[in-house]
Amino acid sequence: MKKILVTGSKGQLGVDLVNILSNEYYVIGLDKEKLDITNLDYVVNIVKAIKPHIIINSAAYTNVDECEKNIDLSYKINGLGARNLAIASLENNSRLVHISTDFVFDGQKNEPYIEFDIPNPLSIYGKSKLLGEEFIKQINPKHYILRTSWLYGENGNNFVKTLLKLGKENKTLKIVNDQIGTPTYTKDLVNTINMIIKTDAYGTYHTSNEGECTWFEFARKIFELANITDIEILTITTEELNRPAKRPKYSVMKNYMLKLNFNYTLKSWDKSLKKYFS
Numbered sequence: 001m002k003k004i005l006v007t008g009s010k011g012q013l014g015v016d017l018v019n020i021l022s023n024e025y026y027v028i029g030l031d032k033e034k035l036d037i038t039n040l041d042y043v044v045n046i047v048k049a050i051k052p053h054i055i056i057n058s059a060a061y062t063n064v065d066e067c068e069k070n071i072d073l074s075y076k077i078n079g080l081g082a083r084n085l086a087i088a089s090l091e092n093n094s095r096l097v098h099i100s101t102d103f104v105f106d107g108q109k110n111e112p113y114i115e116f117d118i119p120n121p122l123s124i125y126g127k128s129k130l131l132g133e134e135f136i137k138q139i140n141p142k143h144y145i146l147r148t149s150w151l152y153g154e155n156g157n158n159f160v161k162t163l164l165k166l167g168k169e170n171k172t173l174k175i176v177n178d179q180i181g182t183p184t185y186t187k188d189l190v191n192t193i194n195m196i197i198k199t200d201a202y203g204t205y206h207t208s209n210e211g212e213c214t215w216f217e218f219a220r221k222i223f224e225l226a227n228i229t230d231i232e233i234l235t236i237t238t239e240e241l242n243r244p245a246k247r248p249k250y251s252v253m254k255n256y257m258l259k260l261n262f263n264y265t266l267k268s269w270d271k272s273l274k275k276y277f278s
Contacts, residue, residue: 001026005052005094007035007085008059012156013099016186017056021194028052032059037081047088054197055089056097057082060129064103067125068244074128082132086139095142095202097193102149102181102208104130107248112212114256115147115204122246133204144196145204146189149251150218152276153186160276163219167228177216177235181251182208185272192258192266201261206253209269221270225277 002025008014009029018029028050037043037059047055060078061067067074082098089096103126104119121127136143152158166173184207192207213221216235223231238247258264267275 002053003028003051004054004056005030005047005050006056006058007037008032011058012153012158013151013186013189014058015155016153016190017058020187020190037084038076040084040087043084044088044091047092047094051092052094054095054097055085056193057085058099060099064123064125065244067123067128071124074124075131078128079131079135083135083139086136090140095197096136096140097144097146097197098132098136100133100145100147101126101129102147102251102253103248104147105248105251107250109250112252112254113206114254115206122248125245141202143202146193146207147204147253148184148189149208149253150181150183151186151189152183159218160222163222164226167223167231170231172232172234173219174234174236175216175219176238176241177214178237179247179249180212180214182212182253183218183269183273184208185276188266188272195262195264203257205257206255207258208253208255209266209272211268211270212252213269221273225274
């Protein structure tokens, strides 16, 4: 049985990675208390002791606005942390799966981004995640970089859970309607990872559910599926929201490499959201 090390194992993706992959692999999940990925020597020693066949890095500093305030920490976790895992995985001859983001793009393209488009991140979060990608590409050729977007699941904090909570406490909500992307269900992402790691098809993959929507349209669908009808959703612009970090206005990604390599298509975002509620 192959051994997999999952970092960030208590995050919303990490929990699903451990639970789902444990059906098929010997999975060791380590959270930030047990594995500080910013400490190179510690990471190298842990990986040497565990000897995993595959490392899946779901550890990240994902609070986009906080990253603008804590720049050093952002680059340490998202950039150097990825580098450290790349070094440790190379020394141990492990494959490395790294979770990245649609925020590596600037949102200026008017059609879905493919893996061969040139990144141009707007925020510290996006820049630090791109740095992590670049380190991995330079260090360990046995890598799979998976860019995903608008992630939600049963665990951790996400937009779906936040909205359901706010829907119980408020009669009116204001939601941004000029940012377009793709909600992605954690379980769909885990299943895609499980398919890819069975192959030697290393490289960068876009891995989000199919289709696109605005945050407002996403919110409306969430309340519809949750049967919350006594709430009014008002639309606002990104400028009106006035958050510290710049967001791409259009960050839809086409899962082009999944199609080329595996002829594989993820479910549409609304069908997966329905499955989440079922």
